[in-house]
Amino acid sequence: MIRALSALYSSMTLLKRKSIEAVASRRPARGERETSRRKLSGDAGDVDNAGEKRMTPRFAPVTFSEMDGVRYLHFGTEWVQGAMRLRKPDAIELEYAQQMMAWLLFLSPSAADFHVAQLGLGAAALTKFCHRQFARAKVTAVELNPAVIVAGRSMFGLREDDARLSVREQDAWDFVMDGAQTASIDALQVDLYDATARGPVLDTTAFYRACRRVLKAPGVMTINLFGDHESFPKNIVRICDAFDNRVLVFPEVHDGNIIALAFNGPAIDVSWETLEARAEVVEATTKLPAKDWVKKLRAANARQEERLAI
Template sequence: MLERVLNAFLDNMTLLKRKSIEAVASRRPARGTRTRGEAPAREEKRMTPRFAPVTFSEMEGVRYLHFGTEWVQGAMRLRKPDAIELEYAQQMMAWLLFLSPSVEEFHVVQLGLGAAALTKFCHRQFSRARVTAVELNPAVIIAGRSMFGLREDDARLTVREQDAWDYVMDGTHAGAIDVLQVDLYDATARGPVLDTTAFYRACRRTLKAPGVMTINLFGDHDSFPKNIERICDAFDNRVLVFPEVHDGNVIALAFNGPEIDVSWEVIEARADVVEKTTGLPARDWVQKLRAANARQEERLKI
């Protein structure tokens, strides 16, 4: 079955060379729902997803994931399939400056699988951590496993075909997650598809204390200020942001739990350890966070 699906993917794989300006509708009425003029049914059925096509491109040894447009939804260097290729995705791991994944029952959750870079990295790098990925589009999950090297589920790895909203609203996940990595974009890639204050408050409820949410936002778009405002509201203004990187991505970190009051020298020492053990540019993270956040220049207090 997987081989047949993979062959279908390969038959339709397209090198995307020009920008598509068509926004694909993300949802449509399910069969049996009412149209105008019809009598109400006994029970309204939930809207079922309508997904943009999953497509791929390759350039200079890097394979990219797209949802039918030129916008990049994830990437993998073919010679380093377990590395995190894109800078903004590397910055999604900046929670490592504040939390250690070596503690017992450490749980990392990824909302939005993309090319599975973060999920693969956490599963491989942190041998004691549980890693869960939540992805609504089954084709993205298949692409992750057939085109981007995502392993099958095991004792520490779980990939769930589920709406991220439903996952964070599930009360069984309250206070159960150490790190929540949020990267939820549709085909147009201009802003998160879940961006309400209610969603961000639900995200916070899933976190342990201490716990950290990292989120990919689009700085060069009117969705950015409203998302920052809503995240700050949900997390009591305990939010740090990175400077904007390639293609407008801005990564934000939001904190749950005890107040952090520490010198940057301590954070820099932690960054040295992270960089040596993971290969991630953690010392660069410290410099950028220190420079980009007001009133945090001398000491991190949040």
């Protein structure tokens, strides 16, 4: 499915542009140690029912910087966790974050019941963009650290909740494990890193299966991964396991991020020319570089040169 994964690893230094779930110390194998006792139909073995006491999260400090008209979000280090161009506060500034919107190639957010959710708020770029751009869609953001939510509203122009927007102070694990969320989301955007960017905070097969459960059919998950890190290959394997190998990847961007797309629902068999036509519409309506997405997806994924069949 994925061509030459080893070619995605570079010798570059650790990435400084990462959106994260702001947890200063990672909970080891949190998805497998969760104390939730919910029984999930047909997959109860994914949930640890041992009753282990949950760890109290410790949050990194929320700090900011500005350079060349761009405001950056930090968590007590020089690492950039999100960004906003001051003259375009509702635009998506970072390339990898733009690629998190690539589900637009496959889904149309025009329906009144369309629901897009972000796990990990960061600088609220995705949340703000979706809320502004898709006038009929419901937008939900899930963020564990209350200070990140405050920063989003005070420093990054995140609006107060309304009939379509809901920003929830909640653990992403609890959100996807909530039975009420089953098959409720069309597009799920996952960007969950700890303060040292050692890999996604939630990265178990159980977590990715839960992400699939919350998706409608059809539904798409986009997820931010870090190519130049040991967490990348294991996450790709687990996502492929959870989504029956229905996974595409973008090439690594200059910051080291790799965005993956995982699909739920009916099989997709479409010509690249059709996707290019869709990309032209997306680009015209959103100003996102959708035509470049098609080119990069076609180049980066094996056995997809003639048609996209997944």
